[in-house]
Every structure is written in structure tokens, then in C-alpha cells.
Amino acid sequence: xxxxxxxxxxxxxxxxxxxxxxxxxxxxxxxxxxxxxxxxxxxxxxxxxxxxxxxxxxxxxxxxxxxxxxxxxxxxxxxxxxxxxxxxxxxxxxxxxxxxxxxxxxxxxxxxxxxxxxxxxxxxxxxxxxxxxxxxxxxxxxxxxxxxxxxxxxxxxxxxxxxxxxxxxxxxxxxxxxxxxxxxxxxxxxxxxxxxxxxxxxxxxxxxxxxxxxxxxxxxxxxxxxxxxxxxxxxxxxxxxxxxxxxxxxxxxxxxxxxxxxxxxxxxxxxxxxxxx
Amino acid sequence: xxxxxxxxxxxxxxxxxxxxxxxxxxxxxxxxxxxxxxxxxxxxxxxxxxxxxxxxxxxxxxxxxxxxxxxxxxxxxxxxxxxxxxxxxxxxxxxxxxxxxxxxxxxxxxxxxxxxxxxxxxxxxxxxxxxxxxxxxxxxxxxxxxxxxxxxxxxxxxxxxxxxxxxxxxxxxxxxxxxxxxxxxxxxxxxxxxxxxxxxxxxxxxxxxxxxxxxxxxxxxxxxxxxxxxxxxxxxxxxxxxxxxxxxxxxxxxxxxxxx
Amino acid sequence: xxxxxxxxxxxxxxxxxxxxxxxxxxxxxxxxxxxxxxxxxxxxxxxxxxxxxxxxxxxxxxxxxxxxxxxxxxxxxxxxxxxxxxxxxxxxxxxxxxxxxxxxxxxxxxxxxxxxxxxxxxxxxxxxxxxxxxxxxxxxxxxxxxxxxxxxxxxxxxxxxxxxxxxxxxxxxxxxxxxxxxxxxxxxxxxxxxxxxxxxxxxxxxxxxxxxxxxxxxxxxxxxxxxxxxxxxxxxxxxxxxxxxxxxxxxxxxxxxxxxxxxxxxxxxxxxxxxxxxxxxxxxxxxxxxxxxxxxxxxxxxxxxxxxxxxxxxxxxxxxxxxxxxxxxxxxxxxxxxxxxxxxxxxx
Numbered sequence: 001x002x003x004x005x006x007x008x009x010x011x012x013x014x015x016x017x018x019x020x021x022x023x024x025x026x027x028x029x030x031x032x033x034x035x036x037x038x039x040x041x042x043x044x045x046x047x048x049x050x051x052x053x054x055x056x057x058x059x060x061x062x063x064x065x066x067x068x069x070x071x072x073x074x075x076x077x078x079x080x081x082x083x084x085x086x087x088x089x090x091x092x093x094x095x096x097x098x099x100x101x102x103x104x105x106x107x108x109x110x111x112x113x114x115x116x117x118x119x120x121x122x123x124x125x126x127x128x129x130x131x132x133x134x135x136x137x138x139x140x141x142x143x144x145x146x147x148x149x150x151x152x153x154x155x156x157x158x159x160x161x162x163x164x165x166x167x168x169x170x171x172x173x174x175x176x177x178x179x180x181x182x183x184x185x186x187x188x189x190x191x192x193x194x195x196x197x198x199x200x201x202x203x204x205x206x207x208x209x210x211x212x213x214x215x216x217x218x219x220x221x222x223x224x225x226x227x228x229x230x231x232x233x234x235x236x237x238x239x240x241x242x243x244x245x246x247x248x249x250x251x252x253x254x255x256x257x258x259x260x261x262x263x264x265x266x267x268x269x270x271x272x273x274x275x276x277x
Numbered sequence: 278x279x280x281x282x283x284x285x286x287x288x289x290x291x292x293x294x295x296x297x298x299x300x301x302x303x304x305x306x307x308x309x310x311x312x313x314x315x316x317x318x319x320x321x322x323x324x325x326x327x328x329x330x331x332x333x334x335x336x337x338x339x340x341x342x343x344x345x346x347x348x349x350x351x352x353x354x355x356x357x358x359x360x361x362x363x364x365x366x367x368x369x370x371x372x373x374x375x376x377x378x379x380x381x382x383x384x385x386x387x388x389x390x391x392x393x394x395x396x397x398x399x400x401x402x403x404x405x406x407x408x409x410x411x412x413x414x415x416x417x418x419x420x421x422x423x424x425x426x427x428x429x430x431x432x433x434x435x436x437x438x439x440x441x442x443x444x445x446x447x448x449x450x451x452x453x454x455x456x457x458x459x460x461x462x463x464x465x466x467x468x469x470x471x472x473x474x475x476x477x478x479x480x481x482x483x484x485x486x487x488x489x490x491x492x493x494x495x496x497x498x499x500x501x502x503x504x505x506x507x508x509x510x511x512x513x514x515x516x517x518x519x520x521x522x523x524x525x526x527x528x529x530x531x532x533x534x535x536x537x
Numbered sequence: 538x539x540x541x542x543x544x545x546x547x548x549x550x551x552x553x554x555x556x557x558x559x560x561x562x563x564x565x566x567x568x569x570x571x572x573x574x575x576x577x578x579x580x581x582x583x584x585x586x587x588x589x590x591x592x593x594x595x596x597x598x599x600x601x602x603x604x605x606x607x608x609x610x611x612x613x614x615x616x617x618x619x620x621x622x623x624x625x626x627x628x629x630x631x632x633x634x635x636x637x638x639x640x641x642x643x644x645x646x647x648x649x650x651x652x653x654x655x656x657x658x659x660x661x662x663x664x665x666x667x668x669x670x671x672x673x674x675x676x677x678x679x680x681x682x683x684x685x686x687x688x689x690x691x692x693x694x695x696x697x698x699x700x701x702x703x704x705x706x707x708x709x710x711x712x713x714x715x716x717x718x719x720x721x722x723x724x725x726x727x728x729x730x731x732x733x734x735x736x737x738x739x740x741x742x743x744x745x746x747x748x749x750x751x752x753x754x755x756x757x758x759x760x761x762x763x764x765x766x767x768x769x770x771x772x773x774x775x776x777x778x779x780x781x782x783x784x785x786x787x788x789x790x791x792x793x794x795x796x797x798x799x800x801x802x803x804x805x806x807x808x809x810x811x812x813x814x815x816x817x818x819x820x821x822x823x824x825x826x827x828x829x830x831x832x833x834x835x836x837x838x839x840x841x842x843x844x845x846x847x848x849x850x851x852x853x854x855x856x857x858x859x860x861x862x863x864x865x866x867x868x869x870x871x872x873x874x875x876x877x878x879x880x881x882x883x884x885x
Contacts, residue, residue, distance in 0.1 A: 011612050052810075058799070093620055444782040447782075447784075447816070450599060450787040468869050495780060499779065
């Protein structure tokens with residue numbers, strides 16, 4: 001394993017190559033990156049990296065999975081940098097800095113039932129935790145994944161959602177879309193409403209939530225209604241990050257930096273942050 | 278790959294911004310090397326029809342004919358840039374919008390009483406984004422050519438230029454200028470005006486007049502109050518200050534209204 | 538007597554000593570900066586000779602911060618053709634002659650931000666490692682200084698190479714040597730022995746400066762009270778006045794928020810990644826995809842003050858407001874951070 005290349009100058013990226021690009025949806029691509037020796041550094045589920053496409057710019061992306069020999073980033077096309085990323089080809093060199101952030105509490109959740117609630121591209125960071133649980137299946141209890149997107153075309157990781165994950169022991173996958181569609185005979189509902197309908201048992205369960213801000217807000221309210229305590233609910237926050245190392249102040253909320261103290265926070269902690277969040 | 282085609286157009290304005298383009302001698306050759314100026318009546322005899330990659334528009338729209346021409350130009354330009362304060366916000370020509378006269382009265386006042394020319398149909402002066410989608414804004418009266426060069430460089434790469442609309446105060450502080458408002462009680466508008474000019478006027482001991490329009494989310498109404506209560510400016514003076522360059526903008530409108 | 542030039546040595550010197558100290562710094566290759574009296578206020582700039590130094594100025598406009606944290610810098614260059622990333626960080630030799638205790642505390646706060654934690658910043662380190670400081674204790678309080686409230690002055694007793702306190706008779710200064718380098722700067726200089734009376738004068742002058750502070754802020758339990766006062770109506774009152782000009786954050790010696798972006802030259806072959814000062818006052822600072830979590834001016838003004846008086850304590854264990862008073866002087870809307878602190882905690 002190559003040493004952590006960022007220790008000398010944490011603001012200069014090291015170089016990786018794109019070894020595979022998988023089209024997940026019309027605006028989400030999963031980029032597999034690696035160095036000649038494999039992964040550039042170890043990444044815990046939930047951690048982030050700053051990815052540079054020079055000369056366009058740099059952005060913060062969560063690692064959706066660390067495989068044997070490459071890292072995966074699921075990136076949605078939303079602006080200047082991501083537009084440019086969507087145009088690149090296999091073989092393109094990218095800059096990478098990381099890993100940053102606290103990651104999910106994978107150890108503390110062992111022995112618990114896991115309830116993953118995701119919306120849209122929010123499934124990408126959750127996926128690193130979900131696949132981690134499947135890797136060490138016996139260490140976790142029941143696993144439920146509730147995932148929703150605007151439409152069928154917006155559902156990402158379809159293969160895993162419909163085939164691989166449901167095949168895992170004691171695992172239930174619930175997928176929903178917002179509005180009815182001709183070829184879809186699955187559930188049609190918004191994620192928070194579906195969540196309340198399913199009414200999962202909070203007993204010994206940890207809920208991990210990620211998605212658009214409005215979905216998170218409503219899902220957190222629903223979880224509270226269902227009896228989940230604040231320390232049973234964790235989420236991962238997004239902020240506009242520039243340095244990733246707690247120096248530029250951009251991701252500062254209250255006494256925290258999302259890049260250093262987060263991005264994963266439990267609800268009990270979130271309640272102490274200033275209300276504008 | 279061919280160089281991008283660039284065009285310069287003019288509506289109601291003083292032509293000062295276009296003239297500034299001719300003043301970029303230090304980098305003129307660099308710029309000419311990477312773009313083809315296809316249409317620039319002030320500078321060339323040999324001008325060509327569109328389509329163009331980048332169109333720079335100087336001037337406010339003050340007649341229906343200009344509005345129609347503008348729409349045609351929008352279709353011909355991949356990137357449309359409001360070039361200078363008149364095109365960004367209506368600028369100095371927009372002062373007439375608050376004259377209290379009808380457009381007809383205005384025409385008769387400015388031109389001869391008995392003029393009856395359909396070309397001189399005056400409508401309220403607005404910036405170009407009132408009529409067409411505008412891709413970028415080069416503020417200032419006149420523009421800062423450094424910003425124009427930066428915009429061209431970025432446009433060549435298909436990117437947005439990173440202009441930050443913070444206040445002139447930040448630029449004054451970086452130059453360690455004496456604050457004209459706080460130290461000398463001069464009615465400087467820098468605290469609510471968009472930077473990018475390098476605090477040109479305050480650096481020369483002249484209060485900022487807000488020729489680049491409002492800084493982001495500024496509180497012009499509060500400054501208007503300060504002008505009247507602390508500096509003793511009359512209501513009329515304050516109104517004139519906020520309507521001189523960018524009275525059309527919501528922020529400076531609030532500034533003027535705070536004095537009325 | 539003649540100074541030996543050792544850490545811990547004290548003596549009384551006249552103003553002529555400053556010339557010699559400055560000259561020695563320059564001989565050793567340091568660019569020396571200090572505060573001069575210009576444009577009716579204190580301007581911090583490179584010094585030619587010690588005669589330019591102002592002893593009166595407190596605060597001023599731009600703080601010395603730009604020496605260790607420049608308004609704009611290139612972090613690395615990227616050559617598009619070869620794909621090479623090059624980052625050249627040269628150590629910088631600068632010295633400050635006449636830095637005030639509040640600004641030293643601000644420097645220490647930035648040390649924690651940039652050099653603490655898991656990712657020390659090499660650009661900051663290059664400017665910070667070799668930075669001689671000749672500190673002037675403040676024997677007079679400025680109109681808006683509240684260093685005594687924040688525990689950052691008017692005197693300093695650590696982190697200096699040389700410490701200078703003006704005594705009663707003009708032209709007499711108590712000199713305290715704080716380091717080996719400080720010693721070298723004064724070795725063999727003629728001086729008077731520092732007597733007990735001189736120390737008493739020093740302490741008296743510092744105590745008077747603290748007692749005469751015209752601005753105060755009680756800091757006991759302040760972070761908790763500021764958190765509880767997050768919804769206090771005073772925030773609305775001051776944000777309604779606030780122009781949104783960000784003068785406060787421009788002159789603050791502890792503000793470190795930055796913008797990082799890529800810039801390419803005309804030939805489109807070389808890209809530079811740059812860092813430049815930014816301000817949490819900018820709308821775009823709180824922008825995320827699909828929203829902005831500090832869209833309103835009240836949120837941004839509150840973020841600035843809460844960070845200085847509250848959040849920084851949770852993050853770094855110290856107030857980032859050092860009581861220098863610059864933001865109070867330069868706010869064109871007459872908003873006062875100390876007044877805000879007092880109001881929120883109910884002292885007003």
C-alpha cells in the first residue's frame with residue numbers, strides 16, 4: 001500500500017487514473033479510480049475526498065465504495081466541475097486528496113439492526129456503509145434499505161438494489177419513486193411517507209439517512225414519530241468545501257467543520273448546531 | 278480549432294466601454310492571438326455577420342428598435358455579455374426613468390419641440406437582461422479591462438469568470454486606504470457597491486459613486502439613512518446618488534426609497 | 538551597562554536602540570514591518586528605518602496578518618502538457634517591529650488553525666517559522682480596544698523575541714529579551730540597568746491602560762450565553778443597520794476564511810491553484826447545491842460574531858476575537874461587536 005501521499009503538503013493532490021466509468025443514470029456516473037499500485041489510500045465508509053479535474057477545479061465527493069484495487073465515486077452532474085467530469089474518458093488523470101472526515105460509526109453499530117434511508121444521489125455515501133455491512137454480514141442484525149428517487153430513470157445502483165442486495169440474508173430492500181410511471185409496478189410514494197407506512201421497529205436499530213435537504217428534514221421528523229431516539233439516527237451532511245482540511249472556514253457550522261468533525265453526525269449532535277442548519 | 282468569434286455592439290451609451298477595449302495595449306496582442314474580432318464598428322471597417330461565440334453589448338435599451346435588435350443579437354451569440362454599467366443595469370441613461378415626465382414629454386424636452394421622428398420613441402431605459410437572457414456581466418462605468426480579459430480567458434475554456442461581488446470596502450482595506458466615510462465623513466458608496474475596480478476612486482481620494490452597481494445583498498437603505506442622519510445630506514442628494522448609475526437594481530431602489 | 542544578549546535579560550534603553558535593532562534585523566536578511574503614522578491612522582507597512590515607527594498607534598487598518606497569511610497565493614502549478622504538479626514553497630524571512638499583544642494573540646490563534654490538527658499548512662509554516670517579533674506593550678488604551686476583557690493585553694508575557702514597554706519619562710523603554718535571537722539583536726548595546734522602580738512603572742502603566750479601557754466585554758461563560766442568545770432580537774436590530782460591506786472581516790486579525798480556485802493563463806497550458814481571502818459575509822459562502830444556508834444578512838453577521846465570541850472556543854479553546862477593536866472603528870454602520878456581546882449576555 002503506498003503511503004498517504006498527502007502528508008507532505010495536504011493541499012497538493014496526488015494523481016490517480018480513471019480505470020472505469022459506469023453510467024448509473026442519465027446524470028449520475030460512477031468513476032472507478034486507482035493508481036498503478038491500486039488504491040491511493042484506505043478509506044473508511046462515509047469518508048470524503050477532494051477530487052481535482054485540472055484545470056477546471058476541485059470538489060468534495062464521498063467515496064461510495066473502496067474496492068480491492070480502486071476507489072469508486074458516484075458523481076451527479078450539477079455544475080461546472082461535474083459537467084466537465086462527465087465528459088472525461090477512461091484513462092483520464094485526476095487529482096485526489098484525502099481521506100477526509102470522520103466516516104460512519106461502523107464499529108459502534110455492530111450488533112444492531114440497520115435501517116438505511118436514502119434519496120436520489122444520497123444513496124452513494126450510504127452505499128459504502130451498506131456494502132460494508134454485507135462484507136461482515138454476521139456482525140450486523142437485520143438490514144433494511146429504503147430508497148427513493150424522483151423517477152425510474154433517477155434510481156441509481158439498480159443492479160445492487162434489485163438483485164444483489166435483496167439476495168443477502170435477513171435483508172429487505174424497499175424502493176420507491178415519486179410519481180407513477182407506465183413501466184413501474186413498484187411502490188409510488190415520497191420516502192418519508194413510505195417510511196411511516198413501513199413503520200420500522202426502532203428497537204436496537206440505527207437509522208442512517210442521506211438525501212436532499214428536504215428529504216432529510218422530513219425523514220428525521222418521521223423517525224422521531226416512529227420512536228427513534230436522537231442517538232439512534234445518523235446522517236451525513238453536505239457543505240460547500242474548498243480545502244477539506246479545516247483551514248478555509250467554508251464548511252464551518254457552529255463549533256464544527258463538516259470536513260473534520262463530520263460529515264457524519266448523529267441527531268443528538270445536530271440539535272446543538274445553530275438553527276440555520 | 279478556429280478562434281472564437283467575438284462581436285461588440287452598442288446601444289444607448291457613451292461608447293466609453295468600447296473605447297476601453299482599444300486601451301488594453303499591454304495584453305492586446307495576446308488577446309488578438311486567441312480571438313477573432315468579427316464585428317466591431319468602432320475599430321474596423323471590415324465587419325462580418327454572425328453567428329458569434331461571444332457578443333459584448335454596451336449600452337442600455339432605450340427604444341423599441343433597440344429591444345428588437347437585441348433579441349436578434351441574442352440569437353446570434355452563444356455567450357452574451359452585458360458590457361459596462363449601462364448594459365448591466367440601465368446605467369446613466371436610466372436616470373430619465375424617474376424624471377416624472379412621460380416618455381413623450383421627455384422626447385420633446387430633449388429633442389426639438391416639433392420633432393416627429395418615429396425613430397425617437399423613448400421607453401424606460403433598462404439593462405439588457407430585462408429583455409434577453411444574459412450570460413455574464415462586466416460591471417463598471419467604464420468596464421475594467423482586466424476583468425474583460427479575464428472573462429475572455431475563462432470563456433475560452435468554457436467556464437464562468439470568478440468575479441466576486443463583494444463591496445469596494447474590501448479592496449480599499451487591502452490597499453490600506455483611509456476610509457472616506459468613517460474617517461472623513463464623505464458620502465462614499467463603496468460599502469454597498471460591487472468591487473472589481475480595485476477601489477479606483479477612493480484610492481484617489483474620491484468617494485465611490487457606485488458605478489458598478491450594488492454589492493451582493495447590500496443594505497443600501499441603511500447607508501441612505503446614514504447619509505442623511507450622520508452626514509447631513511439632503512433627501513434629494515441621496516436619491517440622486519442611488520439613481521445615478523444603477524437605480525433600476527432592487528438594492529439601489531431601496532436606497533433611493535429610503536430617502537423619499 | 539552593556540547588554541550581554543541573553544534570553545531573560547532586561548534593561549532600560551532609549552529610542553536609539555530601536556535603530557540598532559532594526560538595522561541588525563535587516564542585516565540578517567529580514568524584511569521588517571511596523572506601524573507608521575500615516576493617513577491619520579496606523580498603517581502597517583515595510584520599514585526603512587526605526588524613525589518611521591509610530592509608538593502611538595493601536596489597531597490601525599489592515600492587521601499584520603497578511604505577512605503570515607497573504608491575501609492571495611499560489612499553491613501549486615499544473616502543466617497541462619506534461620501533467621506535472623509543481624509546488625515550490627520558499628521560506629520567507631520577515632520580522633515585525635512593534636507588534637501589539639492583541640495581534641500576537643491573533644497570530645497564536647492562526648497558528649492553531651494552520652499548524653494544529655492533522656494537516657499542518659506548509660505555506661503558512663514557510664512564513665511563520667522564521668518570524669522575529671519585537672512586541673510593544675500598550676501603555677495607552679485606544680477608543681475601541683478591549684484586549685483586557687479578552688485576556689489578550691494590554692501586556693504580553695510570552696511569545697516574544699523582544700518586549701518593549703514605554704516607561705514614564707518619554708524616550709525610556711523597558712526592554713525584555715525573550716529568546717536567543719532577541720539576545721543577538723541587542724548584544725553589546727549600551728543600556729541602563731532596570732531597577733525596581735522601572736518594573737513598577739511598567740506594571741502601573743499596563744494596569745492603567747487596562748483600567749481605562751473604554752470598551753469592555755465580560756467573557757465569563759460567554760460562549761454558552763451567545764449560543765443561548767442565538768435568537769435574541771438584537772441580531773435583527775444590528776443586521777437591519779448592517780450594510781453588508783464586510784469591512785469587519787477584512788480588518789480582523791483572526792479571519793482566515795478562504796476561497797480556493799484554479800486559474801489558467803492565456804496559452805491554456807499552465808493552471809495555477811490559488812487560495813485567496815474570502816469572507817463569510819459573501820452570499821456565495823453558504824451556497825450548496827440546491828440552496829444557501831446563510832442567505833440572509835442576519836445569518837452572516839451572526840456567523841461572524843458567533844464565530845469570534847463562541848464557536849472558536851468550541852473549536853480551538855480560545856476566543857478568536859482578540860479585542861483589537863478594528864472592526865468597531867471601521868464599521869460604517871456603527872455596529873460594535875463588544876456591544877453586541879454585552880447585549881446578548883444581558884449586560885448592555
